[in-house]
Amino acid sequence: MNLPKTWKTKAVLAALILTFAIGSKDVEKLGDRFQVALPVIALGCSAVNGQFGDFLLRYVIQLGVVHGSKHALGDAPVNIRPNGGGLGMPSGHTATAALGASNLVHECLAGSPWVQGAVILTAGFVGGSRIEAGKHDIWQVLAGALAGWVIDRGFRKTSPRGALARLFHRVAGWFGRGAT
Secondary structure (H helix, E strand, C coil), X not given: CCCCCCHHHHHHHHHHHHHHHCXXXXXXXHHHHHHHHHHHHHHHHHHHCCCHHHHHHHHHHHHHHXXXXXXXXXXXXXXXXXXXXXXXXXXXXHHHHHHHHHHHHHHCCCCCHHHHHHHHHHHHHHHHHHXXXXXXXXXXXXXXXXXXXXXXXXXXXXXXXXXXXXXXXXXXXXXXXXXX
């Protein structure tokens, strides 16, 4: 087995193990913890790589897209959760986990396929935990995973198709400097 060689991969692996080790092993609660841990770890890695603002902006975009679609879909059948509640499409937990996992795999874990696989499986676990808890169906989870991944990969300043991302970064810069 090829063990992680860099301090970043060791830190990511340690953070995942610590997240698992603390607290309840209830599937829903564990999914909740990993849903927070993955983007927090990715934010830390982004900060080390000098891309803190870039990741934070993608995270905010992801929140807006996910929660905006939930509210825009209203009472549509696709937006109804298996437990009868509303605002189910897409799964926000899964979108957040997928965003964090995608960033980690591409920006922090190069050359560490075992740890990359662990991160991807962890994000998949988050989606599975939402299904197990009756909070989302498979389509809501898949839509969340797709949303998180597309936003991470497509809304980058350096993305080959990043014209939209560059526009978002420019607008965010205007707000950071104040309108003149």
